[in-house]
Amino acid sequence: MANIILLGPPGAGKGTQAKRLVDERAMVQLSTGDMLREAKTSGTEMGRLVAEVMDKGHLVTDDIVIGLIEEKLQTHAPGGYIFDGFPRTLKQADALGELMARVGETLDAVIEIKVDDEALKARIVGRYTCGNCGAVYHDTNHPTKLAGICDVCGSHDMKRRADDTENALRTRMLAYYRDTSPLIGYYYAKGQLSAVDGLAEMDAVAGAIAKVLDKA
Numbered sequence: 001m002a003n004i005i006l007l008g009p010p011g012a013g014k015g016t017q018a019k020r021l022v023d024e025r026a027m028v029q030l031s032t033g034d035m036l037r038e039a040k041t042s043g044t045e046m047g048r049l050v051a052e053v054m055d056k057g058h059l060v061t062d063d064i065v066i067g068l069i070e071e072k073l074q075t076h077a078p079g080g081y082i083f084d085g086f087p088r089t090l091k092q093a094d095a096l097g098e099l100m101a102r103v104g105e106t107l108d109a110v111i112e113i114k115v116d117d118e119a120l121k122a123r124i125v126g127r128y129t130c131g132n133c134g135a136v137y138h139d140t141n142h143p144t145k146l147a148g149i150c151d152v153c154g155s156h157d158m159k160r161r162a163d164d165t166e167n168a169l170r171t172r173m174l175a176y177y178r179d180t181s182p183l184i185g186y187y188y189a190k191g192q193l194s195a196v197d198g199l200a201e202m203d204a205v206a207g208a209i210a211k212v213l214d215k216a
Contacts, residue, residue, distance in 0.1 A: 002080040002216040003105055007183060008113035010172040011124040012198045013205060018082050020206050025079035032085035035068045036060060066095050073103050088180045108216035110187040111209055113198035117173065124164050131157035
């Protein structure tokens with residue numbers, strides 16, 4: 001059992017690896033976005049607060065997110081917790097550390113999925129998915145066998161995310177380097193940081209993460 005944070009720029013593969021850890025190690029993924037959407041429709045006091053803030057178009061405060069995480073830490077997690085999308089800033093990292101100490105949990109590893117910016121751009125800008133079954137493809141690395149037709153279900157409904165463009169990626173990368181990349185030094189100084197090659201094959205990345213977890 002291990003509680004971990006996955007760090008890395010947008011498109012580094014954090015979501016893919018988190019899903020594998022959930023499936024293979026019975027870990028519980030604590031995704032900030034998912035928790036906010038779930039809370040908004042939950043009808044709880046915290047949920048009503050989240051809905052009120054989001055409906056006004058305001059950003060949800062760190063205190064609210066920490067409150068949601070504290071609730072989720074009561075969930076049974078045989079393999080531990082994966083923090084996805086939080087912390088994003090040094091202030092949030094401090095708050096998470098205080099929360100973990102308060103509830104008697106430990107943060108066992110922080111795993112940075114390292115990627116080259118240019119390779120990451122090529123990976124993201126070229127990707128598309130089947131709108132019917134969700135199969136993922138890439139213009140050069142993994143195109144459909146027949147142009148515009150899903151290999152899995154035969155659908156012609158191919159989609160690209162609106163933010164999978166060079167300009168959108170540049171904006172997301174700027175936000176990552178400005179706000180989140182300082183966490184790499186923060187957790188390195190605490191002796192909790194490990195790095196894996198995010199440009200390796202998916203199974204190789206999963207294997208490298210598994211080695212870190214087995215030592216945690």
